[in-house]
Amino acid sequence: MRLGLIGFGNIALTLLGQLAETLDAPLEHLTVLSLPEMEAETEARLKGDFASVAREAVVVTDARELLAHRPGLVVECAGHAAVVAHVPPVLHAGIDVVIVSIGALSDAALEAELRAAAIAGGSRLILPAGAVGGIDLLAALGAAGGLEVRYRGSKPPLAWSGTPAEQALDLGALSEAVTFFTGTAREAARDFPKNANVAATLALAGAGFEATHVELVADPAAPGNVHEYSVVSPLAKYSMRIENLPSAGNAKTSVSTVYSVLREIRNRIGPVAI
Ligand SMILES: NC(=O)c1ccc[n+]([C@@H]2O[C@H](COP(=O)([O-])OP(=O)(O)OC[C@H]3O[C@@H](n4cnc5c(N)ncnc54)[C@H](O)[C@@H]3O)[C@@H](O)[C@H]2O)c1
Numbered sequence: 001m002r003l004g005l006i007g008f009g010n011i012a013l014t015l016l017g018q019l020a021e022t023l024d025a026p027l028e029h030l031t032v033l034s035l036p037e038m039e040a041e042t043e044a045r046l047k048g049d050f051a052s053v054a055r056e057a058v059v060v061t062d063a064r065e066l067l068a069h070r071p072g073l074v075v076e077c078a079g080h081a082a083v084v085a086h087v088p089p090v091l092h093a094g095i096d097v098v099i100v101s102i103g104a105l106s107d108a109a110l111e112a113e114l115r116a117a118a119i120a121g122g123s124r125l126i127l128p129a130g131a132v133g134g135i136d137l138l139a140a141l142g143a144a145g146g147l148e149v150r151y152r153g154s155k156p157p158l159a160w161s162g163t164p165a166e167q168a169l170d171l172g173a174l175s176e177a178v179t180f181f182t183g184t185a186r187e188a189a190r191d192f193p194k195n196a197n198v199a200a201t202l203a204l205a206g207a208g209f210e211a212t213h214v215e216l217v218a219d220p221a222a223p224g225n226v227h228e229y230s231v232v233s234p235l236a237k238y239s240m241r242i243e244n245l246p247s248a249g250n251a252k253t254s255v256s257t258v259y260s261v262l263r264e265i266r267n268r269i270g271p272v273a274i
Contacts, residue, residue: 001072002028002029002030002031002069002070002071002073003031003075003265004030004032004066004071004073004075004090005030005074005075006033006074006075006076006078006082006086006087007079008032008034008038009078009249010249010250011100011247011250011258011261012077012078013249014247014248014249014255014258015261015262015265016050016053018258018259019053019262020050022262026052027053027054027055028054028056029055029056029057029069029071030046030054030056031057031058031059031060031065032057032058032060033059033060033061033063033066033078033086034059034060034061039059042059063085063090064089067089067090067095072095072268073095073096073098073265074087074095075097075098075261075264076099076100076101077100077261079101079104080101080103082101083104083110084104087099087114087125088113091114091123091125092121093121093123096124096125097125097126098261098264099114099126099127102130102197102201103189103194103195103197103200105204106185106186106189106196106200108209127204128260128264129260130198130260131197131244131253131256132198132202132227132240133240133242134229134238135201135202137231137238141206141233141236142205144233144234146233146234147231147232147233148207148231149203149206149213149230150213150215150229150230151185151202151214151215151227151229152214152216152217152229153195153214153215153216153228154177154218154219154228155218155219155222156220157169157219157220158171159225159251160195160216162194163192163195164192165181165192169218171218174218174220177217177218177220177222178217178218178219180216180217180218181215181216182214183213183214184209184210184212184213185199185209185212186209186210189209192216195216195252199214202229206231223243224245224246225244225246226241226244227240227242228241228242244256
């Protein structure tokens with residue numbers, strides 16, 4: 001496989017480590033699109049720590065250069081700004097893109113631009129389950145309509161530092177769980193953009209951004225990043241609770257997200273997709 005990666009942070013580094021451990025043979029080619037100021041450091045790490053992942057690996061700093069290396073699949077793991085800057089031209093060029101920063105799609109104009117680019121290029125925007133699960137069933141039930149989806153995201157109080165929760169609560173002093181946000185998935189993404197990926201994934205798979213109900217909770221007893229949601233549809237009802245461990249490189253990112261991206265790549269390479 002010729003793989004393109006946008007971003008070289010926690011998810012990308014963990015993913016490359018997993019690919020090195022689990023692939024039967026090295027990737028044919030790897031292109032990493034990094035920020036210009038990170039180019040030299042990215043190149044050094046790629047040639048050092050990750051030399052065994054691909055037969056050839058290069059670092060580039062824009063989408064035009066990325067496309068020149070003819071990736072068969074591109075994985076975005078860099079954030080909202082990188083989705084805006086780099087993903088439309090890749091889709092336009094006919095290359096499928098796995099987007100990890102799914103919260104970016106809460107921007108309706110960006111979602112429309114990405115869909116149009118994929119249609120024009122004959123490519124697909126692939127939205128992995130990320131930190132959550134059960135997306136297969138939610139998307140299947142979504143086709144029948146009539147969904148009620150309620151999501152509750154809980155984290156230890158200090159994990160909400162740097163968000164508007166900090167103004168509303170004394171995060172360091174909480175002794176019991178407090179729900180500090182109630183609203184739609186669209187409002188959650190607007191107010192908590194760095195914590196919007198799961199709500200956006202549920203919204204896109206199921207009832208949409210306006211009809212997906214979100215609660216965000218600071219809970220001193222939370223064992224990690226906890227995602228709970230319930231679905232009521234005319235066809236089925238289910239509920240889900242996922243307790244995720246944070247990843248070593250970024251406590252805001254659940255480590256299962258990386259495995260979800262690994263699954264997308266393995267499903268492309270292996271003889272069976274599941
Ligand atoms: N879908 C999900 O469930 C889910 C879960 C966790 C994280 N995420 C998202 O995944 C993304 C990455 O997470 P992470 O933990 O690896 O973050 P990180 O901060 O560790 O890494 C981000 C990397 O992207 C690079 N980058 C930033 N802007 C760039 C640009 N314009 N072009 C190229 N590179 C750029 C940074 O230099 C850094 O190397 C975040 O947007 C996060 O919100 C999604």
